[in-house]
Amino acid sequence: MLRLAVPNKGALSDAAQSMLKEAGYRPRRDSKELVVVDQESGCELFFLRPRDIAVYVGEGTLDAGITGRDMLIDSGAPVEEVMSLGFGASTFRLAAKAGTMRSVKDLDGLRVATSYSGLLEKYLSEQGVDARVIKLDGAVETAIRLGVADAVADVVETGTTLRNVGLEVFGEPILKSEGVLIRQQSAPDTPGMDQLVRRIQGVVHARDFVMMDYDIRVERIDEAIGITPGMEGPTVSPLHREGWVAVRVMVRRKGHQHVMDQLWEIGARAILVTDIYACRL
Ligand SMILES: Nc1ncnc2c1ncn2[C@@H]1O[C@H](COP(=O)(O)OP(=O)(O)OP(=O)(O)O)[C@@H](O)[C@H]1O
Numbered sequence: 001m002l003r004l005a006v007p008n009k010g011a012l013s014d015a016a017q018s019m020l021k022e023a024g025y026r027p028r029r030d031s032k033e034l035v036v037v038d039q040e041s042g043c044e045l046f047f048l049r050p051r052d053i054a055v056y057v058g059e060g061t062l063d064a065g066i067t068g069r070d071m072l073i074d075s076g077a078p079v080e081e082v083m084s085l086g087f088g089a090s091t092f093r094l095a096a097k098a099g100t101m102r103s104v105k106d107l108d109g110l111r112v113a114t115s116y117s118g119l120l121e122k123y124l125s126e127q128g129v130d131a132r133v134i135k136l137d138g139a140v141e142t143a144i145r146l147g148v149a150d151a152v153a154d155v156v157e158t159g160t161t162l163r164n165v166g167l168e169v170f171g172e173p174i175l176k177s178e179g180v181l182i183r184q185q186s187a188p189d190t191p192g193m194d195q196l197v198r199r200i201q202g203v204v205h206a207r208d209f210v211m212m213d214y215d216i217r218v219e220r221i222d223e224a225i226g227i228t229p230g231m232e233g234p235t236v237s238p239l240h241r242e243g244w245v246a247v248r249v250m251v252r253r254k255g256h257q258h259v260m261d262q263l264w265e266i267g268a269r270a271i272l273v274t275d276i277y278a279c280r281l
């Protein structure tokens with residue numbers, strides 16, 4: 001059985017669980033269930049703290065897991081990113097009292113509080129900055145007001161938490177993070193792992209793409225295919241109406257209205273867009 005780690009709490013938990021449900025894995029009945037055995041899929045799901053997931057996978061006790069890219073780098077565990085999952089996007093950034101700092105270099109000799117000490121120490125040493133890292137468990141934004149640190153390094157999504165305590169980001173973003181599927185570095189391929197990757201890839205594609213159908217005059221088909229090339233070329237079928245064909249093609253969800261405008265301009269009609277429920281490409 002494939003052993004898969006899933007975040008049991010926090011910002012990634014709900015999105016990870018709905019993605020796995022969509023991929024056909026058995027969901028847990030309630031939040032107190034820590035292990036789910038899904039016989040049909042040949043998979044055991046372990047519900048763990050997102051921060052611990054890279055550690056388990058790195059040790060090889062679990063085959064794969066879902067966590068954040070920031071946590072994966074922070075752990076320093078020997079794991080690799082298999083694919084990004086399109087949820088849990090955030091940026092890891094430096095922040096300080098508004099107007100007090102401009103670049104990471106300003107931190108030389110100062111104290112920076114974070115709950116991602118591995119990630120921050122790596123960044124500071126790459127930047128050649130000698131600052132003291134104060135490791136805290138969470139709510140690090142308060143550390144400045146309480147005099148424990150001169151700056152913080154933390155996850156920023158909307159920026160609301162920072163604004164609420166009068167802090168402001170400075171310097172370059174340290175890392176763009178999102179939810180990722182991970183596995184142990186250089187672990188051998190197994191059939192269970194291939195199936196997991198294909199299933200999750202299918203969900204990511206089904207969310208990223210829509211199905212587009214339209215009718216167009218035969219002489220405009222090359223232009224139409226230029227606008228909607230599809231994954232492996234669109235399906236073109238004859239229409240009962242003389243001189244017309246029907247086209248069926250996958251299109252990126254983002255920007256699909258613009259594609260419809262372009263198709264309309266070259267004479268396409270009956271343009272329909274539908275969601276893809278599931279797919280395997
Ligand atoms: N507000 C947010 N928006 C989007 N992603 C976030 C947000 N906060 C955290 N994340 C991401 O979610 C992942 C896990 O963070 P989370 O906050 O759930 O864990 P934690 O801080 O260790 O746990 P807890 O907050 O329960 O102490 C990280 O990859 C992080 O980048």
Ligand SMILES: O=P(O)(O)OC[C@H]1O[C@H](OP(=O)(O)OP(=O)(O)O)[C@H](O)[C@@H]1O
Nearest residue numbers: 138139140154155156157158159160161
């Ligand atoms: O930019 P924002 O949208 O405000 O989101 C960022 C906040 O979200 C996370 O906190 P979380 O709720 O996980 O609490 P924690 O600090 O205890 O981990 C993160 O640590 C920031 O504090």
Ligand SMILES: [Mg+2]
Nearest residue numbers: 010011138155
């Ligand atoms: Mg948190």
